Amino acid sequence: MNAGSGLFHVIDTRQFERPMLDRLCRLATRVRTLAKSRQGARQLRRLAPDRRAMLYFTQPSTRTFLSFNSACHILGMQTSEIRNPSISSEVKGETFEDSIRTFSSYADAIIMRTPEGGKAARAAELMDSIPRPVPVINAGSGPDQHPTQALLDIYTLERSFEKRGGIDGKTIAMMGDLRRGRTVRSLSYLMKNYRDVRLWFVAPPGLEIKQDVLDHLDSHGVACESTSRLDDVAGELDALYVTRLQSEYGEEEPGAVEYASYAIGLEQMDKFPPGAIIMHPLPRGPELSPAIDNDPRVMYWRQERNGMWIRVALLALIFNLANELEAGIS
Ligand code: ASP
Ligand code: CP
Numbered sequence: 001m002n003a004g005s006g007l008f009h010v011i012d013t014r015q016f017e018r019p020m021l022d023r024l025c026r027l028a029t030r031v032r033t034l035a036k037s038r039q040g041a042r043q044l045r046r047l048a049p050d051r052r053a054m055l056y057f058t059q060p061s062t063r064t065f066l067s068f069n070s071a072c073h074i075l076g077m078q079t080s081e082i083r084n085p086s087i088s089s090e091v092k093g094e095t096f097e098d099s100i101r102t103f104s105s106y107a108d109a110i111i112m113r114t115p116e117g118g119k120a121a122r123a124a125e126l127m128d129s130i131p132r133p134v135p136v137i138n139a140g141s142g143p144d145q146h147p148t149q150a151l152l153d154i155y156t157l158e159r160s161f162e163k164r165g166g167i168d169g170k171t172i173a174m175m176g177d178l179r180r181g182r183t184v185r186s187l188s189y190l191m192k193n194y195r196d197v198r199l200w201f202v203a204p205p206g207l208e209i210k211q212d213v214l215d216h217l218d219s220h221g222v223a224c225e226s227t228s229r230l231d232d233v234a235g236e237l238d239a240l241y242v243t244r245l246q247s248e249y250g251e252e253e254p255g256a257v258e259y260a261s262y263a264i265g266l267e268q269m270d271k272f273p274p275g276a277i278i279m280h281p282l283p284r285g286p287e288l289s290p291a292i293d294n295d296p297r298v299m300y301w302r303q304e305r306n307g308m309w310i311r312v313a314l315l316a317l318i319f320n321l322a323n324e325l326e327a328g329i330s
Contacts, residue, residue: 004320009124010137013147013186018193024151025158027313030325047321049076054107057083059115063304064139068111071311097126104134117142135318143180143249149281150186152307156299160277173200173233176243176262176287178209183281184243188213192220199224200233204254204262234271240278244285265289279303
């Protein structure tokens with residue numbers, strides 16, 4: 001563990017408590033504001049020019065990769081990457097552990113995404129057993145966790161409800177392939193940090209949220225219910241978080257026609273209260289019609305950009321740069 005912020009590895013959202021979430025959101029806003037001016041951008045770049053990050057992404061990614069890459073560069077950091085293991089020494093039989101340890105020889109942080117669950121946790125465990133450990137940040141580990149997506153989702157929710165008391169007291173529905181969607185798992189785990197939140201899980205039969213998430217919410221007193229029909233809850237929502245069918249994980253799943261009833265288009269938008277927001281981690285599938293893209297309630301483009309700001313904030317906390325950044329935050 002790191003003596004400054006207390007944040008070192010970022011593996012699973014269960015590690016986050018409210019004070020750190022609030023601090024990250026404040027920091028992200030500070031970074032976003034600074035980055036608007038040349039002088040502020042220069043100030044940010046001077047924070048970590050001596051740090052290097054390894055981006056190890058062996059599962060496809062567009063925005064998590066690009067936003068982490070940009071976040072590092074905003075702080076003046078240098079980055080290296082492996083996105084295709086077939087051109088790394090893994091093809092010569094190098095083990096996962098040896099590869100990770102090798103990255104730590106050249107980098108001050110390892111940011112990693114893998115198609116398999118549990119790999120980031122394994123990398124963090126390895127780091128904790130070697131003389132020069134570096135922080136491991138999970139950028140998506142199979143169907144189990146995507147903690148930095150959940151952080152950007154929290155930041156987006158807090159920003160959207162800034163004038164309505166933040167996330168506390170809100171009713172949020174998560175819809176789609178909840179069984180295999182790691183973003184919903186990670187975000188659900190964070191809800192215990194907010195007061196009087198009500199969660200609705202809206203999923204087709206067979207793709208419901210897993211019991212471990214429900215047990216976690218129950219043990220922390222978070223009110224949640226499940227349904228297979230969006231119409232049951234649409235009128236009472238403050239936010240709807242839509243997700244795509246995670247077909248890359250195989251297994252049986254509902255046919256296209258059945259999943260179509262978990263899609264959002266112009267017709268559905270009339271069913272939500274006027275202040276309700278629509279989120280999606282992206283990339284989208286047919287469940288999110290481009291026809292709604294310019295509706296002011298749509299937040300997914302803002303989520304993308306918030307991902308960059310919150311990742312800068314996260315790196316700043318991990319590298320103990322936050323105090324410097326916070327100087328001047330009232
Ligand atoms: N991009 C998100 C993830 O990697 C969501 C998705 O792919 O559907 O989990
Ligand atoms: N939201 C998200 O993780 O996007 P990518 O899969 O494109 O990184």
